[in-house]
Amino acid sequence: MVSQKVKVRNVSGLHLRPASELSNICSQCNCDVSIICPKGRINPKSVLMLMGAAIKAGTEIEVQCSGGDEKNSLDKIVNAIKGGFGEKLIN
């Protein structure tokens, strides 16, 4: 298993559109993915679980990937979160 912490910086947090994008990326990964956030552990392949976690801008989360293509998947997911899904970023 590999994991990395990353801060959600896009202004709207993981609202419907960014959460949709993130869950699409996670769904394409050939490994198990979990996100540890203040509300607990969730499966980010589900947009509903992602949104239900109500992750706001400024929150630090941990992404865990295990099995299959875990290393590349982790990079891809973390970079997407860092990229802010095309939104303005907070500092």
Added chain:
Amino acid sequence: MKKLLVSDTSSHGIAIGPVYLVREEKPLISGAAPENRSEMEAELAKYDAAVEKTVKSLTSMAAGNKIFAGHISIARDIALRDAVKQRIYGQGLNAERAADGAVKEVSRMFLNLDDTYMRERAADVTDVGKRLVACMQNRTENKFAGLKVPSVIVAESLLPSDTAALDKNLVLGFITEQGGVTSHVSIMAGNLGIPALVGAAGIMDIVSDGSVIVMDAAAGEIYVDPDRKFADDFLKRKKRVELEQQKYADEACLPTVTRDGHGVKVYANVGNLNDIEQAASLHADGVGLFRTEFLYMESSRFPTEEEQFNVYRKAVERLGGEMVIRTLDIGGDKKLSYYQFMPEANPVLGLRAIRLCLRHPEVFKTQLRAILRASHYGRLRIMLPMMVSLEEAEQSLGIISEVKRELSAVNIPYDSNIPVGMMVETPAAVICAGDFAKVMDFFSIGTNDMTQYTLAADRCNKEVGGLYSPLYPSVLRSVKRVIDEGHKAGIKVGMCGEFAADKRAAKLLLGLGLDEFSMSASCTPAIKSALRGMDFEEARGFACKVVSMEHISDIKAALEKSYGGEV
């Protein structure tokens, strides 16, 4: 024949035709249960097929509205599928029941979240769930699928997602039980020039699918199943009104000058580029209110300077006349999917409009740069919404100067004399109008909010809806005060609320000295015609009398008498 009266109307026109009744469907969900493993597999396959079909229909809608892209992700969601699967295999439910139960559970989860935005997403989940169940039952989710002949649409309420699929050519009129004159249906009907009556409580009880309806939107009258003669008379009236409208339209290109030579401007309120087309084709004198919210609400992030600049430039070039651009007026009941508003107990009194822009100067400056750059290509004015203090005005003007300097430094052309004015819509701005007039180049009275704030009555709340009227002496005297203070300082005063389109109030507003009337483009020809038939000096005397009246009943009676119709 049954009759229903609606007291508040903001629409006009007569419609007669069959009823198309929009029922809120409460689908019956079968209780049949799968009995063995292979039947369970068939149920899950049924769910999967419904998901694919729903995704397909959503994909075609997603091109026009970004919200549906999110709905696709929800329909495809694996956690939702797991919950459905668990209900089929674990509890022995059929696919419809399993989906219905799983959707309800998820939407409950959202309803329990602290974040207002997230709580509202429960509606998205429910919407998708309805589609999935409808799909499994082979029902069409389009509420207007049965609409084949031109009809009067009657509904409890209509949402943007309902009307997206509506063929507007088949709509003779709208009647809804709920909603106010500023609701989605009212605004859409206004832009299409279709008569609409909203807040028609009880209408659903007195019509059925075969009914024929006659409606007169201006008078607020609805007749169900009229007899032959009555319907014929109404048709004649409709013809007459149409001829009148035609006459107004033919004269629309003439200047608006009263019989005694007093000139005023009649502008259009616009909310997108289609409205600009309409304003131009109906010969509005210009645009008195360009709502820029659509740029922000139809985007999935803050629109860039370039995107905004292109829209503003295109708009002012197409229009050919003067255009007043209102800076972002978001917050209150208007939210953005990509901006997290803090939960507010009272959003109408919260972080909105200019307050939000001053809180986020980078967002504000992006828009100002776009407007200033576009001002090189046509006559633009900048209008600031929701002002309550001179500090806000000065701070905004400071930011505008700063943006101007930045543009000059890199030699980008703009109109250095671009007028900057403000909406007057709060009692604070009314009381201090004289102070604001010294720093502003024009005023525009926003009667919708001014009425709501002055009377402390929510325009969408049925319980106090009767209190919401711009005809109260307090509101009329506010209007007078703003016009007088503006004129004292030598600046023009306009009005861009619904009130400006009210034919019965036109003489009063003219008499108070209003310089610019701004309204839905479809109303401009009729108001122009009405103003041309008036005498300014006489209107002044009339207005003077009306604003001194102490009771709204007297004011209504006076307007009724002068207009010769029902107020």
